[in-house]
Amino acid sequence: MSSLIVRTRRSFSTHWYAWAMVLPVVIVLGVLVGYPLGRGIYLSFTDANEANMGRTIGDFSVPSTYTFVGLENYWNILSGKEGSFYPRLTWTILWTLSCVVLHYGIGLGLAMLLNRRMRGRSLYRVLLVLPWAVPAFVAAFAWKLMYNTDNGVLNALLGKVGVAPVDWLGDPFVQKLSVIAVNTWLGVPFMMVAILGGLQSIPRELHEAAEIDGATPWQRFVHVTLPGLRPVSSTIVLLGTIWTFNMFPIIYLVIGQAGGTESEILVTYAYRLAFQGVRDYAGSAAYGIVILSLLLVFSVVYRGMLNRQEAAK
Amino acid sequence: MTSSTVTGAESAGTTAGARAEETTRPAVRQRGERSRLASAALHTTLICASLVALFPIVFIVLVSLRGENGWTHPMELEGFTLSNYTHLLGKTEFGTWFLNSVVIAGGTMLVGVLIAASAGYAVSRMRFPGHKSLMWTFLICQMFPVAVLIVPLYNILGELRLLDSYGGLIITYCSVSVPFCAWMLKGYFDTIPVEIDESGRVDGLTPFGTFWRLIVPLARPGLAVTMFYTFLTAWSEVAFATSFLSSEGKYTLAVGLQTFVGPHRAEWGLMTASSVLIMLPAGLLFFFAQRHLVAGLTAGGTKG
Numbered sequence: 367m368s369s370l371i372v373r374t375r376r377s378f379s380t381h382w383y384a385w386a387m388v389l390p391v392v393i394v395l396g397v398l399v400g401y402p403l404g405r406g407i408y409l410s411f412t413d414a415n416e417a418n419m420g421r422t423i424g425d426f427s428v429p430s431t432y433t434f435v436g437l438e439n440y441w442n443i444l445s446g447k448e449g450s451f452y453p454r455l456t457w458t459i460l461w462t463l464s465c466v467v468l469h470y471g472i473g474l475g476l477a478m479l480l481n482r483r484m485r486g487r488s489l490y491r492v493l494l495v496l497p498w499a500v501p502a503f504v505a506a507f508a509w510k511l512m513y514n515t516d517n518g519v520l521n522a523l524l525g526k527v528g529v530a531p532v533d534w535l536g537d538p539f540v541q542k543l544s545v546i547a548v549n550t551w552l553g554v555p556f557m558m559v560a561i562l563g564g565l566q567s568i569p570r571e572l573h574e575a576a577e578i579d580g581a582t583p584w585q586r587f588v589h590v591t592l593p594g595l596r597p598v599s600s601t602i603v604l605l606g607t608i609w610t611f612n613m614f615p616i617i618y619l620v621i622g623q624a625g626g627t628e629s630e631i632l633v634t635y636a637y638r639l640a641f642q643g644v645r646d647y648a649g650s651a652a653y654g655i656v657i658l659s660l661l662l663v664f665s666v667v668y669r670g671m672l673n674r675q676e677a678a679k
Numbered sequence: 680m681t682s683s684t685v686t687g688a689e690s691a692g693t694t695a696g697a698r699a700e701e702t703t704r705p706a707v708r709q710r711g712e713r714s715r716l717a718s719a720a721l722h723t724t725l726i727c728a729s730l731v732a733l734f735p736i737v738f739i740v741l742v743s744l745r746g747e748n749g750w751t752h753p754m755e756l757e758g759f760t761l762s763n764y765t766h767l768l769g770k771t772e773f774g775t776w777f778l779n780s781v782v783i784a785g786g787t788m789l790v791g792v793l794i795a796a797s798a799g800y801a802v803s804r805m806r807f808p809g810h811k812s813l814m815w816t817f818l819i820c821q822m823f824p825v826a827v828l829i830v831p832l833y834n835i836l837g838e839l840r841l842l843d844s845y846g847g848l849i850i851t852y853c854s855v856s857v858p859f860c861a862w863m864l865k866g867y868f869d870t871i872p873v874e875i876d877e878s879g880r881v882d883g884l885t886p887f888g889t890f891w892r893l894i895v896p897l898a899r900p901g902l903a904v905t906m907f908y909t910f911l912t913a914w915s916e917v918a919f920a921t922s923f924l925s926s927e928g929k930y931t932l933a934v935g936l937q938t939f940v941g942p943h944r945a946e947w948g949l950m951t952a953s954s955v956l957i958m959l960p961a962g963l964l965f966f967f968a969q970r971h972l973v974a975g976l977t978a979g980g981t982k983g
Contacts, residue, residue, distance in 0.1 A: 377808065383886045384807035391798035391861055392813075398854035399820055402831035409830060419834065479725055484718070492966070493729040496736060499965035501915030503933045504954045507940060508739045511750060511947050519738055519753035526754075551735065605821065612824045615917040619937070636826030640833075641922050647830045654827030661822040 410439055410652035416645035432648070439652035448649060451656075458611065458631040461546065465610045468550045470603060473557025478591075480558070481565045491562075498555035506619035509548045510535070513620075538628045541621060545629065549616050557602060564598030565591070600672050607668075608661055632657050736958070743951035750947040763952035772927055773953055776935035783845055783931060784913035787852040791909045792864075792902060795857045799864030800890045804876060814865070820858035825918040828854070833922060843925045851919050856909040863908070867901035868894065907968045911961065932957055 378385075412432045420430030442448035480491055497505070512519050513534035521531040534544045568591065576586045592599075617634045630638070632653065640650035713721065742750045746760045767773050802810050832851055833842070841847030871894060879889035895902070917933045924930055927938075932953070939950045 381807040384801045384805035387797040387801035390794035402828045405831040406827050490725045494732050499962040508735045517751045522754045633824045640830050657824045
């Protein structure tokens with residue numbers, strides 16, 4: 367017992383500086399993430415909504431009257447009773463997958479092109495990076511205007527070449543393609559610049575050695591470029607997946623509050639549960655926890671996959 | 680930021696070198712030089728990609744300059760007027776929203792980066808019990824969907840009477856940006872030689888003194904990038920702002936703009952004009968920061 371105290375005291379005296387310096391962050395994360403998370407988990411086991419949630423009106427405070435309901439919210443979600451979970455999950459995964467693949471694929475392609483010696487390279491670079499500087503909500507509104515069925519510029523352009531106007535934001539399928547296009551436009555520059563940085567950190571000698579050994583451009587791409595990009599790629603793909611899975615403003619603002627719920631991803635649906643109609647706080651919290659669990663599982667599997675690949679080499 | 684400046688200088692050097700070689704030996708095709716056809720294909724692809732990247736931005740600028748109903752005829756290029764801008768600045772709350780956004784994003788930036796920097800430094804330099812799990816926590820915080828925290832935060836802020844206030848939104852945004860900033864800054868501090876810390880210790884500085892007097896000035900580019908990132912995150916956040924702010928005088932730009940194009944109104948003229956005014960400062964700042972942004976991000980990732 368006393369040795370434990372001694373050890374704790376010694377550990378404290380060597381590390382107290384480090385702990386003091388991380389303390390503010392730990393407090394912020396604890397108070398603003400940890401506590402709400404704990405409370406969110408608790409709420410997800412209750413039937414809390416706007417009507418039975420305790421609140422303060424002027425000087426009166428109304429006590430909370432919601433009750434503990436166990437796993438009911440989760441059962442409602444996972445059995446598909448609430449908010450057609452499985453179709454929405456499928457669409458969210460499709461949305462994330464297609465966005466990340468397009469982001470990474472186009473970003474890699476453009477980065478490879480920009481990494482060559484050529485005239486006007488820095489101009490292209492600036493032009494291609496521009497969408498990154500546009501805040502997501504501005505991009506969402508801009509594209510919404512371009513998608514306008516009667517007065518949108520896209521349909522006007524199509525009309526010039528004799529194609530009938532497309533109902534970009536009406537039909538559920540086209541709607542999905544439309545939002546993927548917006549997000550791709552917005553997300554490619556980040557990937558492009560990150561991959562470009564990664565390309566420039568690959569030692570040129572590796573490419574030259576491969577070339578002397580008679581490797582074709584494709585072989586050099588697969589065996590030199592892609593492995594060289596691995597550290598950058600693994601980070602940006604993980605972050606990109608998490609960001610896209612939780613991408614709120616594009617879906618929420620482009621499709622709009624009235625535009626039918628079929629094209630909503632899990633996050634926007636959960637948000638709507640909490641802030642529209644009868645505010646279903648408990649259902650929304652349960653939805654959020656399910657989303658978080660999905661992402662956690664994904665990250666652990668992804669990390670494990672990377673580590674196994676690393677070990678196999 | 681050393682890594683990015685090195686690669687930048689290096690690439691500039693190679694292009695200049697390539698050009699010099701081309702002029703001296705025009706007839707012989709060098710190793711890696713392209714045929715004329717490949718060169719044309721390369722430029723065509725890049726021009727097409729640039730057009731796609733540029734089109735929505737140029738389109739918005741053009742529409743904003745064409746008066747209240749200019750958006751209904753998107754293909755015409757006439758009737759240019761500044762009426763949208765005068766209306767926006769004179770008769771709407773745009774100025775207030777802009778200021779609100781600046782206050783909230785600026786507040787988040789100062790508070791967030793300050794505490795993220797000290798944590799990032801500690802994780803980068805000191806091997807204390809818990810530093811590994813702290814890095815993991817930072818990454819996991821990236822995964823929090825808005826839906827998990829928004830209801831509890833809404834209720835907590837309601838109890839603290841911080842709803843519909845600057846302070847409430849600033850502390851909310853800190854929870855979003857601090858983990859990422861600490862993560863990025865840790866990567867940046869890793870690139871600063873440890874010898875500098877050691878010399879500070881020899882001169883009798885405390886660990887915090889070393890951080891504050893020696894490392895912070897050296898890390899200024901990295902800090903600038905994180906500040907910029909934090910600012911932009913708060914500047915363009917939609918979900919929290921939409922649900923936490925209820926009076927029009929407190930709206931941020933992201934919330935205010937939604938009132939222009941609600942379900943029953945479509946004032947695209949005002950919308951486009953405000954989009955341009957929002958893009959201008961953000962774009963300018965961005966232009967200077969983007970190189971460093973990625974260097975900091977990838978440093979954090981590869982060395983985590």
